[in-house]
Amino acid sequence: MRGIKGKVAIVTGASSGIGQGIATRLGCEGAKVIVDYIGHPEGAEETERAIKDAGSDGEIVKADVTRMHDVQKLIGAAWERFGSADILVNNAGMERKSDFWDTPEGDYDQVMAVNLRGPFFLTQAFVRRLREADKPGRIVNISSVHEDMAFPGFATYCCAKGGLRMLMHDLAVELGPLGITVNNIAPGAIATPINRALLEDKPKLNALLANIPLGRLGTPKDVAGMVAFLCSDDASYITGSTFVIDGGLMRNYHEQ
Numbered sequence: 001m002r003g004i005k006g007k008v009a010i011v012t013g014a015s016s017g018i019g020q021g022i023a024t025r026l027g028c029e030g031a032k033v034i035v036d037y038i039g040h041p042e043g044a045e046e047t048e049r050a051i052k053d054a055g056s057d058g059e060i061v062k063a064d065v066t067r068m069h070d071v072q073k074l075i076g077a078a079w080e081r082f083g084s085a086d087i088l089v090n091n092a093g094m095e096r097k098s099d100f101w102d103t104p105e106g107d108y109d110q111v112m113a114v115n116l117r118g119p120f121f122l123t124q125a126f127v128r129r130l131r132e133a134d135k136p137g138r139i140v141n142i143s144s145v146h147e148d149m150a151f152p153g154f155a156t157y158c159c160a161k162g163g164l165r166m167l168m169h170d171l172a173v174e175l176g177p178l179g180i181t182v183n184n185i186a187p188g189a190i191a192t193p194i195n196r197a198l199l200e201d202k203p204k205l206n207a208l209l210a211n212i213p214l215g216r217l218g219t220p221k222d223v224a225g226m227v228a229f230l231c232s233d234d235a236s237y238i239t240g241s242t243f244v245i246d247g248g249l250m251r252n253y254h255e256q
């Protein structure tokens with residue numbers, strides 16, 4: 001896609017699932033990629049290898065998006081290693097299931113910290129650098145269909161992703177004059193580690209598949225293609241929108 005080659009992208013949670021797919025795709029399009037991870041370095045190494053095999057360059061950075069020190073370190077790494085950055089993909093995310101009336105304070109804090117506070121302060125650190133350099137930029141948040149759609153048992157996740165939607169709406173207005181676009185991608189059911197329990201529960205999985213008009217789960221590649229488009233020259237006039245990638249699920253959803 002035109003406009004990505006030579007750019008520098010920072011992708012959070014890039015050692016597995018959708019983040020790994022996005023980092024790899026951007027690398028295949030010729031972007032240099034900062035591969036953020038926590039936990040398992042093997043996944044990050046796999047991502048970095050895929051980027052290098054595609055002929056581009058990558059740098060692995062271990063950074064927890066809930067920690068301010070790590071947030072600064074992650075954004076700074078792009079400038080230190082590649083001299084600049086153009087693209088931020090806020091992908092890292094997690095969910096905890098509980099009935100609303102039983103939700104522990106710790107779960108609320110952690111889900112909000114990873115899915116909303118992290119993107120807020122990462123974006124702030126990224127925008128500060130862009131302003132200093134008088135540079136345009138692209139921000140893509142991996143939100144969820146649950147930025148808009150109810151998800152019983154996951155009120156914390158809905159709060160965080162709904163907040164991410166409003167953050168994107170607001171920042172499209174605040175950052176537009178700086179030449180920075182901000183958009184969300186709202187995946188439906190994608191086959192990744194976050195859905196391990198569902199993928200192993202055949203009756204529940206089959207019930208879900210029956211609700212998906214296109215008849216299959218999505219893949220990280222389905223999401224990564226939209227990220228590449230939003231980072232390309234063809235998307236230069238697109239900001240403030242959510243792009244749903246769900247095989248039609250949102251139009252046909254029934255909670256079991």
Ligand SMILES: NC(=O)c1ccc[n+]([C@@H]2O[C@H](COP(=O)([O-])OP(=O)(O)OC[C@H]3O[C@@H](n4cnc5c(N)ncnc54)[C@H](O)[C@@H]3O)[C@@H](O)[C@H]2O)c1
Pocket residue numbers: 012013014015016017018019037038039063064065066091092093094114142143144145186187188189190191192193194195
């Ligand atoms: N898979 C789906 O069906 C689906 C649907 C809608 C939205 N999403 C969103 O897509 C994004 C990626 O999820 P996924 O499906 O690839 O699952 P995943 O579990 O493979 O990926 C989540 C990644 O975030 C990382 N992460 C978690 N906490 C972190 C922290 N504090 N700091 C840095 N990284 C952290 C994890 O290590 C992991 O690599 C998430 O934001 C998720 O909410 C996924």
